[in-house]
Amino acid sequence: MTDQAYNFAYLDEQTKRMIRRAILKGIAVPGYQVPFASREMPMPYGWGTGGVQVTAACLVPEDLLKVIDQGADDTTNAVSIRKFFQRTAGVATTEATAEATVIQTRHRIPEVPLTEGQILVYQVPIPEPLRFLEPRETETRKMHELEEYGLMHVKLYEDIARHGEIATSYAYPVKVEGRYVMDPSPIPKFDNPKLGQSPAIQLFGAGREQRIYALPPYSDVVSLDFDDHPFQASKAPHDCDLCGAKDSYLDEVITDDAGGRMFVCSDTDFCAGRRAEGHVGRLGEPV
Amino acid sequence: MYVAVKGGERAIDNAHAWLAEERRGDPAVPELTIAQIRGQMTLAVNRVMAEGSLYDPDLAALAIKQARGDLIEAIFLIRAYRTTLPRLAGSNPVDTGAMTVDRRISATFKDLPGGQVLGSTFDYTHRLLDFALMAEGSEVPSGASAPATPGPMPHVTSFLNRDGLIETAPPSDTTPPDLTREPLELPADRSLRLQAITRGDEGFILSMAYSTQRGYGRTHAFVGELRIGTVAVEVDIPELGFAVEIGEVELTECETVNQFKGSRTEPPQFTRGYGLVFGQSERKSIAMSLVDRSLRWKELGEDFTGAPAQDEEFVLYHCDNIQATGFLEHIKLPHYVDFQAELELVRRLRAEAQAMQEAAE
Numbered sequence: 065m066t067d068q069a070y071n072f073a074y075l076d077e078q079t080k081r082m083i084r085r086a087i088l089k090g091i092a093v094p095g096y097q098v099p100f101a102s103r104e105m106p107m108p109y110g111w112g113t114g115g116v117q118v119t120a121a122c123l124v125p126e127d128l129l130k131v132i133d134q135g136a137d138d139t140t141n142a143v144s145i146r147k148f149f150q151r152t153a154g155v156a157t158t159e160a161t162a163e164a165t166v167i168q169t170r171h172r173i174p175e176v177p178l179t180e181g182q183i184l185v186y187q188v189p190i191p192e193p194l195r196f197l198e199p200r201e202t203e204t205r206k207m208h209e210l211e212e213y214g215l216m217h218v219k220l221y222e223d224i225a226r227h228g229e230i231a232t233s234y235a236y237p238v239k240v241e242g243r244y245v246m247d248p249s250p251i252p253k254f255d256n257p258k259l260g261q262s263p264a265i266q267l268f269g270a271g272r273e274q275r276i277y278a279l280p281p282y283s284d285v286v287s288l289d290f291d292d293h294p295f296q297a298s299k300a301p302h303d304c305d306l307c308g309a310k311d312s313y314l315d316e317v318i319t320d321d322a323g324g325r326m327f328v329c330s331d332t333d334f335c336a337g338r339r340a341e342g343h344v345g346r347l348g349e350p351v
Numbered sequence: 352m353y354v355a356v357k358g359g360e361r362a363i364d365n366a367h368a369w370l371a372e373e374r375r376g377d378p379a380v381p382e383l384t385i386a387q388i389r390g391q392m393t394l395a396v397n398r399v400m401a402e403g404s405l406y407d408p409d410l411a412a413l414a415i416k417q418a419r420g421d422l423i424e425a426i427f428l429i430r431a432y433r434t435t436l437p438r439l440a441g442s443n444p445v446d447t448g449a450m451t452v453d454r455r456i457s458a459t460f461k462d463l464p465g466g467q468v469l470g471s472t473f474d475y476t477h478r479l480l481d482f483a484l485m486a487e488g489s490e491v492p493s494g495a496s497a498p499a500t501p502g503p504m505p506h507v508t509s510f511l512n513r514d515g516l517i518e519t520a521p522p523s524d525t526t527p528p529d530l531t532r533e534p535l536e537l538p539a540d541r542s543l544r545l546q547a548i549t550r551g552d553e554g555f556i557l558s559m560a561y562s563t564q565r566g567y568g569r570t571h572a573f574v575g576e577l578r579i580g581t582v583a584v585e586v587d588i589p590e591l592g593f594a595v596e597i598g599e600v601e602l603t604e605c606e607t608v609n610q611f612k613g614s615r616t617e618p619p620q621f622t623r624g625y626g627l628v629f630g631q632s633e634r635k636s637i638a639m640s641l642v643d644r645s646l647r648w649k650e651l652g653e654d655f656t657g658a659p660a661q662d663e664e665f666v667l668y669h670c671d672n673i674q675a676t677g678f679l680e681h682i683k684l685p686h687y688v689d690f691q692a693e694l695e696l697v698r699r700l701r702a703e704a705q706a707m708q709e710a711a712e
Contacts, residue, residue, distance in 0.1 A: 070435065099534035104430040109674050110681025134688045141684055143359040171688045189678070200664055202537050227700055233692035252692040272674045274534040298695055315687050316694065330688055 073120040073153040079103055083121035083276070087267060090278035095240030096208070097191050097275040105271065112145060112170055113271030115187035119168045122183055122267070123149065129157045130164035135172035135313065135330035142170070159333050171234075173255040175312045175334040178264035180281065186249040188270035191277065193237040193247040213245050216288065224293055233298070239286045246277065246285075253287065254297045254313045260285035302327040307338035308345040374419050388412035397601075397630025398422055402672065403429030404531065404550045405436075406600050406629055423552075427673050434531075441526075443594055445582045447604045447627070449503050452580035454631075457507050459573050459608055465504045470579060472633075507576040508606050508623065517608060517621040537664055544646055544667065545639070549628055551670030553635045559660045559670075560638035563645045568658030570641045571610035572624060579603045579631050603628050605636040609644050616652035642666060 071077065086100035105113040123129070129149055133142040137159040145168060146157050158164050161174040168185040178184060194204045197215045207213070216237060223231045230236075236253035238260075240246050248259055249268060259266065259279065266279040279285060289295035300314045305326040312334055314327040326347055329335035339351050375382065389396055389412040399411040403426045411429060418424035454470025457463055471494075483489060511517040527542035535547070548556055563570040581601050585594040605626040613619035624644030626636035645660040659665050669675065 074435075076435070076437070099536060101532050101534050104427075104434040104673065106431040108427065108680060109677025110679075111677065111684065113677075134685050138359045139685055140359040140363055143363055147360075170684075171686070189681070201668070202664060228703060229700075231696060231700070233696040234689040250686075250689050252688055254692070272678055298692075298699075300691065300695055313688070314691070316691055330691075 070152050072125070073123045073149065073155075074105075075103065075117065075120045080121045083117055086276040087118065087121065087278060090267070090276050091265070091280045093244075094279055094283050095244030095246040095277060097277045099274055100276050102271045102274040107144070107148070109272040110189065111141060112168070112187035114269030114273075114276070115168050115170070115185050115271075116145060116148070116269075117271060118185045118267050118269035118276060119149065119166060120153075122166055122185070123153050123155055125153070125155065127155050127165045128163055129155050130159060130161065130167045130333075131157070131169075132167065132172060132174070132331075132333075133170040134315070135174070136332040138332065160337075161331075161333050171250050171252075172313070172330060173251055173258045175309075175329070175331045176337075177258075178262055180263040182264040184262075184264050184266045186251075186266065186268045188247070188249045188268045188273075188275070190235075191247055191268065191270040191273050191275040193235075193245050208244060211243070213239075216245060220288060220290070224290070230289065230293065230295075236295075237288050239288060240279065241284050242286075245288070252299070252313060253295075254299045256285075256287045256295070257297055259283075300327055303345060304329045304335060304338075305345045305347040307335045307343045307348060309335070309338055309343070374417070383416055385409060385412045385416065388415050394631060395420075395422060397632050398553060398635075399425045399429055401629040401632050401635065402426045402550050402552065403433065405429050405433045423672050423676050427676075430673055440586050442597075443585045443587060445584060445600070445602070447578070447582055447602065448506060450578060450580040450582045450602070450604075452504055452578050454580070455504060455576070455578040457574070457576045459575050460507065460510075463507060463510070504578065506606065508608065511575075511608065511621060515620070518611075518617070518623060520623060535667060537667070539663060539667060541643070541647065541650075544663065545625065545627070545643060547667045547670060548639050548642055549626075549635075551666075552672035552675070553632075553638070555670050555672065555675075556638045556642055557634060559645075559666060560641035562658065563641055563660045568645050568648070568656055568661040570607075570624065570644050572607040572641050572644065573609070574637060575606045575608040577603070577605045577633060577637065579633070601630050603630065603632045603636040605633075605640045607637075607640040607644060611651070614652035622647070622651060 083100060086098045090096065090098045102114065102117060105116055107113060107116065129146065131137065131142045131146040133139040136142065149155055150157060161167065161176040164182065166183045166185065167174065168187070170187040173184065192201070192204050194207055194216060197219055198204050198207065207215070220230050223229065232253065234252045235247055235250040236256055238246050238248055238256060248256060261282050262279070263281050265281055268277045287295040300316060302314060303310050304312060304314060306328050309329055312329045312331060315330045317326050317328060318324070319326050339348065342350070344350055389408050392412070392415065395415055396408050396411045399414055399422060400406050400408065403411065403414070410432065411425070414425035414428040415422070417428060452468055454472065455465065455468040457467065508517055512519060527546070528540070530543060530546045579601070581599045583596045583599050585596050587594050607624035609622045609624055611620060611622040622644065624640035626639030626643065628636045628639065642660055645658070646663055646666060648655055648661050655661055
């Protein structure tokens with residue numbers, strides 16, 4: 065049921081046009097953070113207001129929408145955002161990654177490779193990759209303008225000196241098209257390799273920080289590293305206990321108070337699909 | 352056997368139903384009405400209107416009821432509603448000099464044209480719990496009253512201005528930027544800063560102002576004038592060719608007079624801080640004018656001492672309680688994925704450290 069009291073996808077057309085302009089600019093300058101006049105949304109900042117505004121600006125009535133949080137379709141916030149668009153836009157929804165035309169995500173990139181024509185919308189808390197090195201926005205914008213990324217390399221180097229490796233496990237910074245250093249949102253660095261050369265459009269919305277940025281299809285995206293300490297995607301050294309997948313990102317679930325653990329795919333659609341195909345993990349049961 | 356946690360949807364629906372029940376409270380007790388909240392929780396209503404940036408006492412009262420008295424939640428409801436409203440017109444600047452005042456005091460002059468008007472204030476009450484209020488139904492004797500003096504009521508700062516003792520504030524007809532329609536970009540001009548502060552969190556602005564009084568960027572403020580009352584809101588109607596009054600709003604305006612010994616660029620004279628807030632919001636408007644003055648260090652050629660209240664980026668980026676509470680509370684949302692990545696990292700680093708230690712032994 066569409067809520068008639070609100071415009072299609074909640075935002076008024078003027079606002080959507082303003083957001084679309086920011087998105088287009090973001091696509092034209094990959095990795096550059098475009099300021100936009102973020103609106104108050106009926107969910108709190110931090111719940112994905114940036115992603116919701118970008119999704120609202122992209123949606124057309126024919127779209128098939130998928131919403132995930134932590135890779136899962138049934139986490140409470142994913143349910144809440146999906147319901148929001150069902151109510152305000154009346155669009156059809158799906159859990160199948162391959163079917164969806166627009167996917168809004170928090171903290172994950174789906175395991176199933178995306179295809180041309182799909183849009184992946186990320187919810188972004190802190191869009192500025194340099195923020196924790198330099199708290200001032202006026203300074204970090206200047207650093208991007210001047211392509212002054214030395215501070216970031218010093219930080220990565222210090223990590224190696226101290227820990228023997230780069231001690232960043234999620235929201236791992238990348239360089240886009242050889243120009244802008246970009247925060248890929250808090251996805252685990254396991255997902256970083258999926259950012260580059262993706263056939264899908266990737267849009268990033270940060271509502272509270274009023275920024276939108278984008279990766280057009282087939283962009284060059286390089287995770288920052290050093291020649292002698294190359295970037296490594298990492299995950300728990302286990303297979304999924306439900307579907308047996310060896311190459312998917314896993315959530316750790318505590319099963320008892322005696323140190324019992326199980327590992328399951330964080331991407332619920334991927335895991336369910338594999339089980340339907342007959343794959344069975346260590347603790348799984350045939351479907 | 353572990354079963355993947357399903358049923359987020361049902362949990363949400365049930366949680367909402369329980370919330371509605373909790374909001375209502377004991378059904379044996381009569382339900383609060385919007386008129387009661389509007390009429391008897393006026394200062395809460397004022398705060399919700401000021402920080403929600405929407406002048407509508409009925410909606411503010413509704414928001415307070417719906418939010419179970421959580422004012423930040425109520426402000427959030429108002430903001431989220433406000434953002435859906437079409438912008439039909441912009442009003443002319445309100446003329447606070449023509450305000451019909453309920454209260455008007457000056458801390459700098461014992462008497463002055465227009466007089467000191469004390470109005471309804473907590474200032475000289477003794478903060479003793481009035482147990483008589485626990486018994487309902489007691490009639491309140493009506494206070495003595497005189498008809499409000501309709502404006503104009505001259506501003507105190509204009510008296511000082513005549514002698515050149517206070518900086519002039521030249522009037523300007525430029526359209527101010529709109530914080531709710533343009534992304535905040537720095538440096539911000541004064542009107543943009545004032546917009547941000549007037550809708551900023553009262554507690555945050557209060558603490559910032561207080562810090563300047565305690566020496567973190569000194570403001571040396573006197574309350575030149577504090578006035579509360581109603582002003583007319585006028586809108587130009589193009590078809591008519593003149594402005595029409597469409598209603599009135601209650602405002603609190605504070606002008607501080609600040610000591611200033613002169614700087615490299617400015618002669619010694621008093622300087623100004625300004626606060627303007629919806630409704631009767633004295634604490635907020637005084638705090639606002641101190642923070643305003645503190646943020647003007649650059650324009651007056653003062654030194655930046657590193658005080659938080661002098662730091663435009665610090666103040667403007669952190670004063671909005673809806674942004675702040677959203678980001679703060681979002682950390683209770685699931686972070687399994689990131690935490691898992693951190694677990695892997697810490698386990699690996701620990702294993703390496705242990706191996707090195709064992710090798711050393």
